[in-house]
Amino acid sequence: MVKASLSPASERTLYILGAGAIGSLWAAYGYQAGADIRLILRDQNTLGHYRQHGGIRLISANQTWLCPIPADCPESISTPIQHLLITTKAQQTLDALRCIKSHIATQAVMVLLQNGLGIVEQIRREFPRATVLQGSTTEACYQQNRFEYVHAGRGHTFIGSTENDQRTVLLELAESLSFPPLQLSVSDNIDAVLWRKLAINCVINPLTVIHRCRNGELLNSSERRAQIQQIVNEILALSSVLGRSEWVANLYELVTEVATTTAANRSSMLQDVEAGRDTEIDAITGYVCQLAEQHNTPAPMNKQLLDDIKRLPKVTRC
Numbered sequence: 001m002v003k004a005s006l007s008p009a010s011e012r013t014l015y016i017l018g019a020g021a022i023g024s025l026w027a028a029y030g031y032q033a034g035a036d037i038r039l040i041l042r043d044q045n046t047l048g049h050y051r052q053h054g055g056i057r058l059i060s061a062n063q064t065w066l067c068p069i070p071a072d073c074p075e076s077i078s079t080p081i082q083h084l085l086i087t088t089k090a091q092q093t094l095d096a097l098r099c100i101k102s103h104i105a106t107q108a109v110m111v112l113l114q115n116g117l118g119i120v121e122q123i124r125r126e127f128p129r130a131t132v133l134q135g136s137t138t139e140a141c142y143q144q145n146r147f148e149y150v151h152a153g154r155g156h157t158f159i160g161s162t163e164n165d166q167r168t169v170l171l172e173l174a175e176s177l178s179f180p181p182l183q184l185s186v187s188d189n190i191d192a193v194l195w196r197k198l199a200i201n202c203v204i205n206p207l208t209v210i211h212r213c214r215n216g217e218l219l220n221s222s223e224r225r226a227q228i229q230q231i232v233n234e235i236l237a238l239s240s241v242l243g244r245s246e247w248v249a250n251l252y253e254l255v256t257e258v259a260t261t262t263a264a265n266r267s268s269m270l271q272d273v274e275a276g277r278d279t280e281i282d283a284i285t286g287y288v289c290q291l292a293e294q295h296n297t298p299a300p301m302n303k304q305l306l307d308d309i310k311r312l313p314k315v316t317r318c
């Protein structure tokens, strides 16, 4: 296995903000590929725990790797951040970015790889001269213990931009973020990719919470399959009003495919609920419900799931 160089951070360093499942997955494979990467952890305390653990432990295909990826907390960042992969939860993104704002170069390139929609516009408002690109992944990864993650299923990852002149930057980024076996492709229609992913998350994430089950177990009963169908129908109706039907053709089959390929995975929302953390429900189902309301399109099942998930108790941390 190739080891990452432990040279100090430079302007070429790729910082990863958000050491949850997806951030840790990219960081661990990046480390194994010898890439110049650094994790940004929440605070000094988290950094201390991370160091005690010796790094991120990644379990994949029954093998375990301990990856002592270089890490910082906001106070210890010493070079301007030019390249930033953002893998925080949607609802934590702005706060996390504000904590490192003084370290982010004005013209930084940021890639947002997270579930949900509605955050990129807010980032662009706060960082008007940065290049903010969007990504979407269906790689499945879950946390097993603190700083320990299981790569539970292979997926596809796309990045893209709604601005046409970004193609060269995108191609370079896709290459530099493709750490085997993770493979990034450039999408010419990232809005469609993100809408499809949002639709998949609207189905799998809240339902796995309601049934407290792994993704694959959603296909186990006719009652669950009927619920999948109902959410799918609501999203298809909304997509048609928005002129996006083409983007979600065969949505039921797509959801079934993702639930099958990530069968062993516990959705990110289920992991959050089980750990007593805030969920991304507002940026996923909440986003869809808001659009449905604006366009007078009924979405009762999505609304019900939004209310149910928001009512779940959270662990209060000091």
Ligand code: PAF
Pocket (backbone or CB within 6 Å): 115, 137, 138, 139, 140, 200, 201, 204, 205, 215, 258, 262, 265, 266, 267, 268, 269
């Ligand atoms: O949020 C998740 O867990 C993932 O996006 C997905 C694709 C549903 C797989 O678990």
